[in-house]
Amino acid sequence: MGVLEGKVVLVTGGGNGIGKETALLAAREGAKVVVNDLGGSLTGADEGSAGPAETVAQEIRAAGGEAVSNSESVTDMKAVEGMIEQAKDEFGDLHSIINPAGILRDGMFHKMSEDDWDSVIDVHLRGTFNVTRAAIEMFREREDGNFVLFTSTSGLIGNIGQANYAAAKMGIVGLSRIIAMEGARKNVRSNVIAPFAWTRMIASIPVKDEAGAERVERMKNGMRADQVAQLAVALCADKAKDTSGQIFAVRGNEVVLFDQPRPVKSLARLEGWTPESLLDQALPAMKANFFDMGASASVFPYDPV
Template sequence: MGVLEGKVVLVTGGGNGIGKETALLAAKEGAKVVVNDLGGSLSGDDPGDAGPAEKVAAEIRAAGGEAVSNSDSVTDFKAVEGMIEQAKDTFGDLNAVINPAGILRDKMFHKMSEDDWDAVIDVHLRGSFNVTRAAVELFREKEDGAFVLFTSTTGLIGNVGQANYAAAKLGIVGLSRIIAMEGERKNVRSNVIAPFAWTRMIASIPVKDEAGAQRVNRMKEGMRADQVAQVAVALCADKAKNVSGQIFGVRGNEVVLFSQPRPVKSVARLEGWDPESLIDQCMPAMQADFTDMGPTSSVFPYDPI
């Protein structure tokens, strides 16, 4: 028996990359799967295509599993409610939602358009709200349910040219944390994963120099989508019911637990602060503990394991 035997799982973005590998693994571990994928381009510009989601669902069925496809957008709340109803109508229940669906529209912030900002926020942050809000009442009523949402080191650490993506992905961390806190008494769990994996999102990042080319090649060879899927599926299992409100990274065969913001240092002045004393005393006292401007590669400078 697999760790998801008897469970029903909705996987968004299930037609490619992490979503596809997660849907296939969830089925292998015994779950009945609703495979959702809009079937659009990486930028989300073009109309959807039902093909990718159905192809993955058909692959699951061919292997002896149970799956149906859905090609609606996570940005449409009514459509997401329909995904929940589809799971209930087809398989009688819903136990977990895994939401790696996403797009990219990279651009330096001073050149970013409102459309580029809105599109990324809509899919990632609004989409995460939609899939969690549409399912959370069902989970609370049953006193059982798991959400696995996806953040990024772009949000946790930073990456030039991805302000829209970073804002959305860090927002998802806050959303997941509150869902976990509010759901604790009802056994509603929520965790987030920051994946390191070769997907079409990573493939779209421009390579500007030899160091960048080597870094991308290491990701392609050493950090796969199926490795991320292992953690996503595990977090939905009954044996992981004590895991909630956490931020995990998956980098090859390495699983990382990220810290969450807590005070690092404080400086007090009994007579109170003014701008001059803040500049002359407070900031210098804290400077040694400032977070540097290094990107993800400076935090993870070693090859994947």
């Protein structure tokens, strides 16, 4: 018997990458799965296709599981409400939503268009709002429900050329935290995962030098989407009912628990601060505790386990 026996799970972005591997694993662990995927390109610029979601649903059914497909967009609240109704109509209930659906529109911030900003925020942050808001009342009334949302080290740590993506992903962290806090008394949980995995999103990042090419090869071989799926599915299980409001990362066979912003250092001045005293005393005193500008490779400088 799998850890999700008797559960119904909606997986967005389930036609490729992490979403696909999560949908397949959830089904193997006993869940009935609604596989959602717009079937669009990485940038979200085209109209999409029902093919990817249905292909994954067919694979689940061929293996003896239960699954249906959905090719609507998470950016449309009515469509998301339809996904939830589809789960209830087909399988009688919905217990968890796993939401890795996303797009990329990378570019340096000083060259970023409003459309590239809006599109990424719409899919990631608005999409996450839609899938959580559409289900939250049902989960609270039943006093049981679970969200597994997706952030990124591009937001948690930073990555040049991804200001829109980083902003959206940090917004998801804040949203998940509040959902978890407000849902604690009603047994509604929410956690976020920052995945390290070779997917079409990562494949789109340009390789500029030999060191970058070596990092790409390490990612291809050592950080896979199916490894991220293990944690996403585990967080939906009843045994994880005491886990909520957390930020995780998966990097190969390594599972990481991230800290969350808390005070690092504090200085007080009885007579109050002035711009001059802040510049002369406070900022120099805090400088040793400043965080550097390094990207994730500076925080995780070792090969994946």
